[in-house]
Amino acid sequence: MIIVMQVTATEEQIQSVATRLKALGFRTHISHGDVMTIIGAVGDKHLIETESIESMEGVKQILPIQEPFKMAGREAHPKDTVIRFSNGVTIGGDSGLVVMAGPCSIEEDPQHLFNIADVVKESGAQFLRGGAFKPRTSPYDFQGLEEAGLKQLADARERTGLLVVTEVMDSQEVPLCADYCDVLQIGTRNMQNFKLLKAVGRQDKPVMLKRGMSASVREFLLAAEHILYQGNENVILCERGIRSFDGTFTRNVLDLAIVPVLRKLSHLPVVVDPSHATGHRYLVPPMANAAVFSGAHGLMLEVHYDPDKALSDGAQSLNLKQFGLVMEDLKKISAFHRGLTRHECLLH
Amino acid sequence: MIIVMQVTATEEQIQSVATRLKALGFRTHISHGDVMTIIGAVGDKHLIETESIESMEGVKQILPIQEPFKMAGREAHPKDTVIRFSNGVTIGGDSGLVVMAGPCSIEEDPQHLFNIADVVKESGAQFLRGGAFKPRTSPYDFQGLEEAGLKQLADARERTGLLVVTEVMDSQEVPLCADYCDVLQIGTRNMQNFKLLKAVGRQDKPVMLKRGMSASVREFLLAAEHILYQGNENVILCERGIRSFDGTFTRNVLDLAIVPVLRKLSHLPVVVDPSHATGHRYLVPPMANAAVFSGAHGLMLEVHYDPDKALSDGAQSLNLKQFGLVMEDLKKISAFHRGLTRHECLLH
C-alpha cells in the first residue's frame, strides 16, 4: 500500500509512520516529492488494518495497491480452476456450460421432486437443485423439510444420475448436508456468515457461494477466500442479482458484467442464477441466454412441475415444458458461443 | 387506484374521501368488506397526487393499479414503434440490430472524426455518435467543441452516409442540434430536465433518452412520456448502467434485464450502451453480445482512433481494430439470435 502524507507532515510524523509499518512487518520505501512525501509499504497485512495507520498524525490517505484476495485471485493462481465430479462432469475453465435446475423448496411428496428430476435429466442438465433448509424472510413462511428433503435429493440422484446441490444454512448442518449432496450452496444472506464459510471450507465437497445482496466484488472474493483459506479449493461463485433502488419490475438487478470481471480477477468458476435475480419467469430465458455471452460457466434455474402451487418462488419458476424449451435454446446458444473466435486483443 | 381505509375508519371519513375523489373527476366504487372498506377510483389523475388523499383521515393506504405512463405504455399502443430514417434505416420492432458508434467527444482535428466514421461505416454500423456539447462533472474538464463539433458530424454524414447522433444539453441548443443531427440524445444527467424534455418533444427529430443514473423503470418511462406528450412519437430508450454500491471494477451496473422489462411495458425501441455502463474496454464485447440476447434493438459503442489520447472516456473506448472485430461478431450473433424460434409460452 501507499501512505500519502499531508503536505504539512513533519519529518517526525513521517518517521513515526514508517516505524509503525516496519513493526508490523512491512518493508517500506520513503519518497520525498516536491509537494508531499509518499511511503510505499510492501508486506502481508496479516495483522493490520489500514484504518489504524490512516488515523496517525500527518497521514492524508492510504492507497491500497494489491487486491486482498490472494488465494481467490489470479495473480498467484493464473490457471482456471476446473472442478471435476465423480461422474465426469466438470465446471470451470473451458468446460462447456453446466446447468443446475430444480425447485426452490423440496415438498412433501417425493414424486414431485422425481418428476422434476426426470425432466432435468432428459433436458441435458447436470445438476438437480432443491432446498431442504430454507432461509425465509418471515418466520411464518415454509421453512423446509430438512433431512427428509436431503433424502429426497439423494433418491433423485440415485434415480437419475444427476449431481445434487442444496443450501446449507448453519455450521452445525454442514456434515449432514455434505453426506447427502455433491455441492453445498451458501445463500446470499449468509455470504458473510464467517463461521459457516469456515465450516464448509473444512470439508471436501465443492461449495457454491452466492453473492450477498449488496456485496462488492472485493467482499465476494474475500468470502470465497475464507473458504479457500480453510483448505477447500473447489469454490464456485454465483451471481444472483443485487439490491437496487427499484424492485418494482424485477426482484433484484442481475449484474452480468460481474462475470467477466470475476473471470479476469479470479480463477474460480462463475455461475449465474437468473431466476432469483429477476424474480419473473418471462425474464429468465433472455437473461439465461445473455449470461452465456457474458462468459458464465454455468446457470442455476428454478423449475417446478406446477409453479402456481410452489411453496416458494413460484413466480420465477419455469414449468417443465418451458424449461425444456429453454434448455434446447441453451444448447444451441452455448455451442454457437463456443464456436466464436476469442480475440486476444479484446480481453484486456 | 384503490384507497384502503383503516379498520377504524368512520362512515363519515369514508364518504369524505369518496366526495373528494368525485370532486377530482374520479368515478368511485365503495366496497364494504368484513374487515375494512376499500374505495376503487377510476379516472385520469391529471390534477391529483395520491399523497394528498393518503393524508386524509381514516385512509390507510393508496394502491395505484394503473401504470402512469399512458403514451409510452403498451396498453394504449400495443404495436411496437418502428422509427424510419430517410436513408431507409429502421429501429424498433423486428428490425435488425442497429449500431451507433463513435468517439465520446469530437476533437479539434476533423480528420480524427472522419477516420473513425470511415471505419464505423465499413463495419456495417448505421449511426455515428459524437459529443459536441459535453456534460462534465468537473468544470475543469474539456467541455466540447459546440457548433464546430456539430459541423464535423454533418460533414462526416455527408462523407459516409451514416446517420448522426449527438447529445443536447439545454433547451436553447435544441434547434441548433436538430439542424445538424438525425437523433438528439438526452444524457443520463438530464433525464429529468423537464424543460429539455419538453423542448425535444416539440421538434421532429427522433430522441434517444438515456436512463438516469438512479432512475426507476417508472421514472424512465415517465420521462419518455414527457417527450411523447409534446407530440414527438419517436423516442428511443437507452440503458447505460445504473449507480450501485460498488464502482471499483465497473463504472456502473449494466441492468440488462430492463431490456425485456421495457419491451413488455412499452412499445418504444430499446438501445444498450455497454461502454458507459461498464467503463472498461474489455467488458464492452461480452456485454454488447449479451445485450443482443436480452432483446436490445440497438447498441451504442464508443470507438476512438487512439483511446489513450481521447479527451474523455478513453478507458472504455474500443480502438478501430477492436471495433471491427466486435462488429464482425455482432453480425453473426445478431443473425443467430434472429434465427432462434420465439416461444410464445416464454414471453409472460
Next chain:
Amino acid sequence: MIIVMQVTATEEQIQSVATRLKALGFRTHISHGDVMTIIGAVGDKHLIETESIESMEGVKQILPIQEPFKMAGREAHPKDTVIRFSNGVTIGGDSGLVVMAGPCSIEEDPQHLFNIADVVKESGAQFLRGGAFKPRTSPYDFQGLEEAGLKQLADARERTGLLVVTEVMDSQEVPLCADYCDVLQIGTRNMQNFKLLKAVGRQDKPVMLKRGMSASVREFLLAAEHILYQGNENVILCERGIRSFDGTFTRNVLDLAIVPVLRKLSHLPVVVDPSHATGHRYLVPPMANAAVFSGAHGLMLEVHYDPDKALSDGAQSLNLKQFGLVMEDLKKISAFHRGLTRHECLLH
C-alpha cells in the same frame, strides 16, 4: 391482501383465484367494479406466498395491506417494550438514554479492557461492549480472542458493575456467549442468519439486532420477528448505517429517520451506532447528538485507550478523553431533549 384482477379476467379465473384463497384458509370478498374486479382476502398467510397467487391467470397484481411483522409490530402490542436488567438499568419506552461503549475488539492484555471499562463506568454509561468473536471481511484480519475475550468482559463487569454486550456469530456459540454476557448482539452480516436468530430466540438474554447493510425496514422487523417468535421478547433494534453509492467520506449512510419510523411501527427499543455508521471519529459526536433528537433509546459508541493501536476500527473509535467529553454533552442533550414538550399533533 387485495387481489386486483386484470380488466380482461374471466369469471372462471376470478372464481379460481377465490377458490385457491379459500383452500389456503383466507376469507374472501369479491368486489365487481365498473372497470375491474377486486378480491379482498383476510387470513394468516402462514403457508402462502403471494407470488404463487400472483402468477395465476387473470391476476394483475397483489396488494398487501397488513404488515407481515405481527409480534414486532405495534398493532398487536401497542405499549413500548421496556427491558429491565438485574441491576435496575432499563432500555425502551420513556427510560432515559442508555449508552453502550467499549472497544471494537477485545485485545490480549486484560488491563486494556479494564482501563476502558473504568472510563466507561465513570462517564455514566450503562453497558460495556467488546468483540470476542469478530466477523472479518478478510480471513487475514484478526478474528477475535473467543472465550478468553468473554472472560475479560465478565471480569470487567465484576470490576465496574457495567452490563456487558458482545456479538455472537454462530448458533453453536450462543450458550457460551449467553453465559458470560447480558446482551447478545447479532451483527449486521448475520441479520438474516435465520438459524442464529432462532438460537438467540430460544434463550433468555436480551438480543440486540443490528440492521443488515441493505435491509429494508420490513426485513429488519421480520428478522426481529424470528427472534420474538421463538419466545424471547427482549429484542433491541440497532441502526448502524446502510450501504450506499458513496463510501468515500463515510463508511455507510446513517439512516436516522429509521428511528422514528421504527418507533411508530414497533414497540421495541431502538439504539443507534454512529461509530460503525460513519467510520470516522469526527463524525461520531454530531451524529450521536443528532440521534438523541431522532428519538433513539440508546447509543453504541466505540472507545479505545489508543485508537491508533486498535486491532480493528481504530479510525472510528474515540479515545478516552474524547469519550468523556462526548458523554458530558450527551447528558446535557438528553436532559434537554426530555424537557421538550411532546406535541401530540406532530406524532402522526
Next chain:
Amino acid sequence: MIIVMQVTATEEQIQSVATRLKALGFRTHISHGDVMTIIGAVGDKHLIETESIESMEGVKQILPIQEPFKMAGREAHPKDTVIRFSNGVTIGGDSGLVVMAGPCSIEEDPQHLFNIADVVKESGAQFLRGGAFKPRTSPYDFQGLEEAGLKQLADARERTGLLVVTEVMDSQEVPLCADYCDVLQIGTRNMQNFKLLKAVGRQDKPVMLKRGMSASVREFLLAAEHILYQGNENVILCERGIRSFDGTFTRNVLDLAIVPVLRKLSHLPVVVDPSHATGHRYLVPPMANAAVFSGAHGLMLEVHYDPDKALSDGAQSLNLKQFGLVMEDLKKISAFHRGLTRHECLLH
C-alpha cells in the same frame, strides 16, 4: 495524482507515461521502489482525465490525491462563506439557524400564499419558499404557475419582509427568476444540468444547490464548483435525502452525516430539507431537530395552510399550527446547541 506502474512495467513504459504527463503540464516525480515504480504528478488537471492515462500500457492504477473541487474546497478557502442579504439576514459560518419555509407549489389564489407567509414571518423564519416552475415526474401533474407564481412571491415579500426562494429549472428562466427572488434554487434533478449551473453562476443572486438523488459528495461539490467557477461565490448546499433500496416508509434517506462532512471539506453554508428527505409529516420535526445537531446552517421546511388540499407534496407538509410548534422548538434547540462548548479535539 499517483500513477502506480505494474510490477512488470518496462522502463520504456514508465518513461512514456512520464512524458505524456509532462506534455499535459504536470510536474512528475518517479520513485523506483523494490517492488514497483510509482510516478507522482502535480498539476492542474485542466485538460486531462485520469482514464486516458489509466489505459496506457504498464499502468496499474491511478490514485488521485487531491480533491477536484478547488473553489468549493476549504484548502484554498479556509474561512466559512457567510452570505449576507440586504435585510441583514446572514447564512453560514457562525450565523444562527436560518429557516426557509413555505408551500411546495404556489397555487392560484394569492391569499393562500399570503396566509402561509404571514405565519412563516411570525414564527421567526427568514425565508419564504414556493415553487412557480415545478419539476414533475409525470407530465400529467400540475406544472406550476410560472411567472404568476413569481409575482405572488414578490408580493409576499413586500407584505412580510421575508426573503424569497424559488426553483429555477432552465437556463432561459434564470433572468426572470433572478428578477423576482432572493435565492435561486437548483433542484435535485438538475444538480448536473451543467448549462443551468453555468447560467446561475453568471448572475448575482445566491444559489441554493440541492444534492442530486444519487450524487456522491464529490459530485455535489463539483456541481457547486461549476457555479463558483462562473463567478458567483454565494452557493448554499442543501441535503434533501438520497435514493436508497427502501422507499416504503420514507421517500428518501436523509443523509445527515453529510452535513459535518461538507462543513469539513467546504466553506459553503449547508441547509437540510427534512420534508423532501422523509416524505412524511411526522418525520419532519425529529429530523429537523436532529439536523441542528448535525451542524446545519439552515432548514428548509414545507408548510401548507391545508396539506390535504396541496397540489403537491401534501403528505410531507406541516400545517400552520404544526409549523408554529416546530419553530418554537427549533428556537430553543438552536439556542441550546449554540450554548454547547465546541471541543477542538472532537473536530478531526
